[in-house]
Amino acid sequence: MSFLEERKALTREKRLSALSHFHGTLEGLIDETSGAEIKQRIRTFSQIHVDETIYAFNVLSKIEDAAIIVNGSIGCGNIGLSEIDEAFGWYSTNLVERDTILGGDDKLREAILRAYEEQHPKAIFIIGTPVVAINNDDINSVILELEDEIQIPIISIYTDGFKSKTPVTGYDIVTHSLLKYLVDKEPDKTEDFVNIISFSEDIEDVAAIAKSFKAIGIDYQVLPRFSTIDEIKAASRAKATVVLNPEEGDYLAKELEEVYDVPYIVSEAPIGFRGTKAFLLKIASYLKRENEAIRYIEEVEARLQKSISLHLLDGKNVFVDVSLSKVPAISRFIEKLGGKVVGFGAPLVDLDNRKQLLKLDFLSKGTTAVIGNGQYFEKANALKKGEVDIYVSEFFGSSFAADEGATVVSTRNKAVYGFDGVYALYDSFVKAIRLTNKISNDDNSNYKLSWKSKSGNWYVKQEVS
Amino acid sequence: MSNVIKNPRNGCALHGALQTVQEIRGAVPVVHANAGCGVVNYLAQRNGSGGGARYSGFSIPGTAAQERHVIFGGASRLREQIKNTIKVQKGDLYVILNSCESAMVGDDVDAMTREIVEQGEPVVDTLVAGFNGGIHYGYEHVLADILKSLDGIFKSDIEKDERLVNVFGIVPDKDPYWQGNLIEIKRILNGFGLKANVFFGATGSVHQLKNAKNAAVSIVFTKWGELPAKVLKEKYDVPVIIRPSLPADANGVQELATALAEIVELDASKVDEFIADEEDFENSILYRVRDEIFEYGLSKTAAFIGEEEQAIRIGGFLKNRFGVEFSAIVLTDALKKDEEHETDNGALLAAISENVYIANDQKEINDILRGSGAEVIFGSSLEKDIAGRLNVPLVEVSYPIVDRVILNKTSVGTNGVISLIEEYVTVVKEYDVRKKEIASSIVRGVQGGESWQERLQKKSYSNKLSSITELQTREYISAQR
Structure with missing residues (x-):
């Protein structure tokens, strides 16, 4: 059943029973998440982490011809500084105490009109923040009133920062709004291109995949990040949809299939040689371009084999901290290079992405599993206990691991997707090993030794409501 | 009244307090807000130039308040969080920062803090709701609250130090x-x-x-x-x-x-000797760019975008020593109505420029710059776009500066003024290289596909050269890069 009937997207917890708090073993996690519903947990000590308003902003700010209004206090609007580039502009409604009492709709109206006049966007997005959600400001009547006047879609993104523990809910909320208000409802024909769905990927990652698509001769458009409003509208006319990170893009792809009959070519994330090969072959065979794909893959394979030593990680204990969809591919790669994955971290497990856990059958059952956004204190605990040599992370602030005795492989600022990514990832390991014991300093650790000798799940508790 | 702001460069009070506390070694901020409030500050700062503090980003403890804490109150969640923070994270002082949420919900944080302080733990709290003020408000209030509470926590005698x-x-x-x-x-x-x-x-x-x-x-x-x-x-x-x-x-x-x-009490002869050395040092280093001052015409007409303190310091220096004329000064930190401070620097600012504005809206700033006739902008990375459009060099001196790292470089005192001048001359020289490239392309007749001989016939070549600084086509310049 399509979720589009709902006024706004359900949180990931409600829709897919998402779990953001767990610390234990792989076996325990599989056990915990195998039922029809996943039991919620909480942390009685936590560290700050990304929320859905930030994720929503990250996606929307990369839509070329849209204007963005952050409806909240001045600090919420500060998020724009994380995405400064010369051409990018955003607005803050700059709500002050008076507005929290009397409502901020006048400012919202002003912001919409300014955004329209100054930027001539094709759509305006309004990102919700805690203050507005607590106040329950009436955003819809402002939208109704102004949409008539300016004749472009004004779309409210119902984020609030406290109803979900999973930041990916921000992607879901954006998806829901795009489908409901932008995507062409009655596509007259199918056109000869494929939707590539990207939410969190770096532009270099997207480029790595785009390069392969070009080589095989598949036309594509990327959305919703790095897109335009017209491209989003055209999503319903695509021949098929592929998703770079299933746990982020599944929702959009599935709804496109269900509501607009655009087939979703389900595949794992195109990471590592095997992952990328499977990803490309799947879409190519659907489009009947298998021969081109095989030729291309063989050519790349011959090139890649030369530069990789299969003993690079011999004897190394590795902890992988990435989105769950990427854990199997990256872990496989590490084990192929001779390393041992002793633990992994991921932001969430839900009823959909839990299948990734079963793909980890090549790891021992006792492998440490930490589910949580950030929560570096628990990872510090796991790194120390697991005598981890290498910490692999796709998140900001990964250097904390150096103080727990590990060297760090950060996948930031490089393409790890596609065939390009295979070498980039390998190269990151080479560079990280050179830094072994050079950056680390036990005294720098932010965490008390007494904590690191406690059980890692000390602060993870059953939720009582 | 505060209005909608385009490209706001100042965060909120919570952010100000957070970045203040995280730069005090031994102090651990505990953010009582929803999960992302502190992260917004982190993401904005990490794009800037300062690098990361020890307790920054995802290492910062916080209550990550959920809906139930908004509805039923978050005080008990906070109590649990503080208690556990002390057990997990190393620190000499734990500072609870209360957000919009906690203010709107009305959590009794003081009671929580008292309770834990009575147990001998070093904890203070401060209310820095984002809707109450900006970064500077957060800085002042968190420091004031810490200084008020410290004695109650550490209990030490006064031992005055006259130095x-x-x-x-x-x-x-x-x-x-x-x-x-x-x-x-x-x-x-x-x-x-x-x-x-x-x-x-x-x-x-x-x-x-x-x-x-x-x-x-x-x-x-x-x-x-x-x-x-x-x-x-x-x-x-x-x-x-x-x-x-x-x-x-x-x-x-x-x-x-x-x-x-x-x-x-200062030792006058010691101070005089120190200052004489400073002057001598400054003069002999700045002597090295005397030619540049004349050859690049550094007594330009300029605009300044930044905080009041910087405007007075940098603007005053450039005007007095380099003859720079400020056609506009935009203060990005000043309040339109300031009831909390006694200092009024209006006269000082007026001596530097006749046109002093208070603005932190990018559209407003850009409009001021457009009308200013400035030949050089002293501002932040947010002025890159308009500087490009106006085709004038930009010296980045104020927040935010992105795409570079600044660790212990200074912009004050004798050392600071030297690096400021380094920066100014460098930017002007870089701009000059571009200007020469454009001139050379005109000579070679690249522009518009005309050869320079053809253009000479149409209108005088020197006429064209004089319009170089006014070339509006930004694309053209980027094509030259």
Whole structure:
């Protein structure tokens, strides 16, 4: 059943029973998440982490011809500084105490009109923040009133920062709004291109995949990040949809299939040689371009084999901290290079992405599993206990691991997707090993030794409501 | 009344308090807000130039308040969080920062704090709701609240130190050069035979905060810092000197010495010798670019975008020493109505430029710049776009500066003024290279596909050259790069 009937997207917890708090073993996690519903947990000590308003902003700010209004206090609007580039502009409604009492709709109206006049966007997005959600400001009547006047879609993104523990809910909320208000409802024909769905990927990652698509001769458009409003509208006319990170893009792809009959070519994330090969072959065979794909893959394979030593990680204990969809591919790669994955971290497990856990059958059952956004204190605990040599992370602030005795492989600022990514990832390991014991300093650790000798799940508790 | 802001460069009070606390070594911020409030500050800062503090980003403890805490109150969640923070994270002082949410819900945080302090734990709290004020408000209030509470926690006797000077007014991470500036101030005060009591960065910690009550004087550079300095005045009778800005150059160092001498005893001959050395050093280094001053016409018409303190310091120096004329000064930190501070620098600013504006809306700033006729902009990375459109060089001096790292480089005192001039001359020279490229392409007739002979026939070549600085087509310039 399509979720589009709902006024706004359900949180990931409600829709897919998402779990953001767990610390234990792989076996325990599989056990915990195998039922029809996943039991919620909480942390009685936590560290700050990304929320859905930030994720929503990250996606929307990369839509070329849209204007963005952050409806909240001045600090919420500060998020724009994380995405400064010369051409990018955003607005803050700059709500002050008076507005929290009397409502901020006048400012919202002003912001919409300014955004329209100054930027001539094709759509305006309004990102919700805690203050507005607590106040329950009436955003819809402002939208109704102004949409008539300016004749472009004004779309409210119902984020609030406290109803979900999973930041990916921000992607879901954006998806829901795009489908409901932008995507062409009655596509007259199918056109000869494929939707590539990207939410969190770096532009270099997207480029790595785009390069392969070009080589095989598949036309594509990327959305919703790095897109335009017209491209989003055209999503319903695509021949098929592929998703770079299933746990982020599944929702959009599935709804496109269900509501607009655009087939979703389900595949794992195109990471590592095997992952990328499977990803490309799947879409190519659907489009009947298998021969081109095989030729291309063989050519790349011959090139890649030369530069990789299969003993690079011999004897190394590795902890992988990435989105769950990427854990199997990256872990496989590490084990192929001779390393041992002793633990992994991921932001969430839900009823959909839990299948990734079963793909980890090549790891021992006792492998440490930490589910949580950030929560570096628990990872510090796991790194120390697991005598981890290498910490692999796709998140900001990964250097904390150096103080727990590990060297760090950060996948930031490089393409790890596609065939390009295979070498980039390998190269990151080479560079990280050179830094072994050079950056680390036990005294720098932010965490008390007494904590690191406690059980890692000390602060993870059953939720009582 | 505050309005909608395009491209806001100032975060909220919570952010100000957070970046203040995280730069005090030994202090651990505990954010009582929803999960992302502190992260927004982190993401904005990490794109800037200052690098990361020890307790920054995802290492910061926080309650990550959920819907139920908004509905039923978050005090019990906070109690649990503080208790556990002390068990997990190393620290000498834990500072609870309360957000919009906690203010709107009305959590009784004071009671929580009292309870834990009674158990002998070093915890203070402060209310810095984002809708109550900006970064500077957060800086002042968190410091004031910490200084008010410290005695109740650490209980030490007063041991006055007649050489000790508290330094207030430099907001960590908000001034892109904050770390280097504190180091330079420390060096200057040492030169006077005094000891700087600096709270932040590599040379500051909770110890310095505890020691603040023993100082002979608190010096507040810029008005942001009045509040905590007044707390020390009221509680411990530490006199306060308010200076409109940090010292810009050797002259500024001299003025600072004069101001200090009114309250603390200085060894006049030692101070004079120090200042003479500073002047000599500054003059002999700046001598090296005398040719450039004339050859690149550095006495340009300029616009300044930044904080009041920087406008007074950098603007004043450039006007007095380099003959720069400021056709516009935009203050990005000033409040339209300021009831909290006694300092009014209006006259000082008016002496630097006839056109002083208060704005932090990018559209407003861009409009001012368009009308200013400036040949060079001193501003932040947010002015890159308009500088490109107006085809004028941009010297990045104010927050935010992105795409570069600034660790201990300073923009104050003799060392600071030298690096400022380095930057100014470098930017102008780079711009000159581009200008020459354009000129050369005109000579070669690339523009519009015409050869220069053809164009000579149409209108005089020299005519075309004189319009080079006014070339509007930005694309054309980027094509040249």
